[in-house]
Amino acid sequence: MENxxxxxxxxxxxxxxxxxxxxxxxxxxxxxxPQHPGSGHFRFTIKVDGDYIVxxxxxxxxxxxxxxxxxxxxxxxxxxxxxxxxxxxxxxNITYSYSLAVEELTNIQVPLRGxxxxxxxxxxxxxxxxxxxxxxxxxxxxxxxxxxxxxGDRELFIDLLEALTGARVTHAFNIPGGVRNDMPEGFKDxxxxxxxxxxxxxxxxxxxxxxxxxxxxxxxxVGILTKEDAxxxxxxxxxxxxxxxxxxxxxxxxxxVYEEIDFKIQYMKTxxxxxxxxxxxxxxxxxxxxxxxxxxxxPQSGEVRAKLQPNPKGPAxxxxxxxxxxxxxxxxxxxxxxxxxxxxxxxxxGSFRNMLALPxxxxxxxxxxxPSIYWSLNYWPVEAxx
Amino acid sequence: xxxxQSNTQNGSExxxxxxxxxxxxxSKKTEITIPEFExxxxxxxxxxxxxxxxxxxxxxxGRTKILVPPNEIVHVATFIRDTLGFDHAESVSGTDYPKDNxxxxxxxxxxxxxxxxxxxxxALSTRVDRNDSRLPTLIDIFKSAxxxxxxxxxxxxxxFEGHPRNERFLLPEDWADxxxxxxxxxxxxx
Numbered sequence: 322m323e324n325x326x327x328x329x330x331x332x333x334x335x336x337x338x339x340x341x342x343x344x345x346x347x348x349x350x351x352x353x354x355p356q357h358p359g360s361g362h363f364r365f366t367i368k369v370d371g372d373y374i375v376x377x378x379x380x381x382x383x384x385x386x387x388x389x390x391x392x393x394x395x396x397x398x399x400x401x402x403x404x405x406x407x408x409x410x411x412x413x414n415i416t417y418s419y420s421l422a423v424e425e426l427t428n429i430q431v432p433l434r435g436x437x438x439x440x441x442x443x444x445x446x447x448x449x450x451x452x453x454x455x456x457x458x459x460x461x462x463x464x465x466x467x468x469x470x471x472x473g474d475r476e477l478f479i480d481l482l483e484a485l486t487g488a489r490v491t492h493a494f495n496i497p498g499g500v501r502n503d504m505p506e507g508f509k510d511x512x513x514x515x516x517x518x519x520x521x522x523x524x525x526x527x528x529x530x531x532x533x534x535x536x537x538x539x540x541x542x543v544g545i546l547t548k549e550d551a552x553x554x555x556x557x558x559x560x561x562x563x564x565x566x567x568x569x570x571x572x573x574x575x576x577x578v579y580e581e582i583d584f585k586i587q588y589m590k591t592x593x594x595x596x597x598x599x600x601x602x603x604x605x606x607x608x609x610x611x612x613x614x615x616x617x618x619x620p621q622s623g624e625v626r627a628k629l630q631p632n633p634k635g636p637a638x639x640x641x642x643x644x645x646x647x648x649x650x651x652x653x654x655x656x657x658x659x660x661x662x663x664x665x666x667x668x669x670x671g672s673f674r675n676m677l678a679l680p681x682x683x684x685x686x687x688x689x690x691x692p693s694i695y696w697s698l699n700y701w702p703v704e705a706x707x
Numbered sequence: 708x709x710x711x712q713s714n715t716q717n718g719s720e721x722x723x724x725x726x727x728x729x730x731x732x733x734s735k736k737t738e739i740t741i742p743e744f745e746x747x748x749x750x751x752x753x754x755x756x757x758x759x760x761x762x763x764x765x766x767x768x769g770r771t772k773i774l775v776p777p778n779e780i781v782h783v784a785t786f787i788r789d790t791l792g793f794d795h796a797e798s799v800s801g802t803d804y805p806k807d808n809x810x811x812x813x814x815x816x817x818x819x820x821x822x823x824x825x826x827x828x829x830a831l832s833t834r835v836d837r838n839d840s841r842l843p844t845l846i847d848i849f850k851s852a853x854x855x856x857x858x859x860x861x862x863x864x865x866x867f868e869g870h871p872r873n874e875r876f877l878l879p880e881d882w883a884d885x886x887x888x889x890x891x892x893x894x895x896x897x
Contacts, residue, residue, distance in 0.1 A: 333872065337871065385877045387887065389862075390892075391894070531805060552795060554797030555796055561819070574769060640827055652798060665888075677850075677854055706877055
């Protein structure tokens with residue numbers, strides 16, 4: 322195993338080589354994406370020597386919307402609906418840390434029931450996101466059942482979230498000070514029933530997909546990201562936990578009610594694509610426990626949001642808050658100059674951080690392993706581009 | 708809410724440091740005490756580099772921010788990695804301050820290898836002149852800053868000396884305007 326520094330410098334150098342277009346005849350340049358051949362509006366250029374990838378250069382930005390600039394023109398509340406656009410499938414989590422940061426800046430206290438409901442919504446939303454990711458992962462490895470099942474079961478959670486928030490996908494449910502509305506009547510029973518059903522389904526997922534010899538052949542031992550490399554690259558979320566580091570923001574730095582919740586960090590030590598695809602699955606299992614526990618411990622009545630000033634603002638200052646989203650730590654750095662509009666908003670998203678591992682893992686691996694490495698990184702192009 | 712949460716973190720931090728009064732700090736909702744562990748980190752930095760070089764901007768539970776001059780940032784970052792144990796950059800961002808004619812570049816550093824630091828984010832910031840915004844890159848110290856620095860280059864026009872790729876990343880290939888996160892760049896119609 323060559324050492325990390327050499328490999329890292331080599332990765333950058335080879336990225337530069339691709340731009341120069343000075344290849345020999347034997348190397349073939351392939352452009353993967355951006356027209357969604359399994360990349361999702363994201364392009365990376367690779368050069369192959371026979372079966373092996375020798376150069377790789379990611380080229381994101383096809384869905385760059387300028388979210389950070391847009392934030393500077395709107396006030397703290399108006400920013401919520403457009404900030405969830407980078408990951409509409411995980412819209413509760415992406416607005417979660419924003420709400421936490423704004424609460425710190427404007428000094429708003431969230432009522433306890435509000436804290437529980439938004440933790441519940443974020444867990445349900447994490448299931449929605451992970452199921453969607455699993456569906457795409459399955460179809461791009463040629464396993465169409467693994468596309469149909471998660472996308473079908475995802476509807477259960479979408480229905481739950483629709484009952485809770487009023488919208489199927491883009492909820493805009495988290496606001497600074499709590500959540501927009503209380504749980505509807507009978508929600509708890511319905512939620513428990515569907516989670517119980519989903520847990521049975523997870524067993525079937527494991528049988529048909531994770532224990533499938535073909536799937537295991539394609540992912541086991543592929544794209545090894547060692548523990549040391551993972552730390553140096555600063556990857557996050559399931560990619561990090563698959564490399565044997567038990568780091569989860571919900572445990573490392575518990576926000577809202579997560580300190581009261583008893584759950585385990587799911588991680589694996591095999592460092593390969595299989596581990597990276599297994600960890601989100603284990604997270605889904607654990608999430609079912611968390612949902613049950615949240616419903617159990619939740620106060621039966623009370624306020625769900627703090628009363629806000631019409632145009633909330635706080636003293637000048639800054640805040641950096643992070644939560645655990647479906648793709649890892651999701652941080653917001655907000656600078657306020659004392660006006661109702663933020664002076665600067667920066668999103669530090671898991672996809673952008675995990676992208677650094679893509680050329681690092683692809684160089685030296687076979688072209689046929691590309692889909693299993695790419696999708697195992699839990700990468701969401703729209704979120705990385707912001 | 709914010710101080711409630713900060714105190715909760717404070718509580719968990721103190722548990723690790725085996726000090727008492729976790730419960731009392733949880734119950735006090737408004738008062739924020741300066742946490743011991745965080746101030747010990749800052750003290751180490753100030754002792755090593757003197758307070759002329761390392762200015763402490765704030766110390767909060769789980770969050771500290773320091774401001775250093777651009778020519779010292781490499782030494783301070785090396786010390787932060789090797790002695791304090793912060794091993795990766797979570798985010799690198801820049802804020803434009805046209806009034807001071809400066810751009811602030813801020814590295815949010817965190818740690819995976821040291822469990823005590825996992826709830827902690829150290830913000831290492833520096834300020835450069837807006838008209839000649841050049842900074843030494845920290846890519847050799849924190850490899851994880853590579854794409855973040857590249858993004859900061861194109862969004863704010865801060866040139867990172869020694870970074871292999873100060874070039875376009877997220878913006879369109881034919882982008883021919885000023886860096887968009889500078890304050891004089893206005894969205895059309897607003």
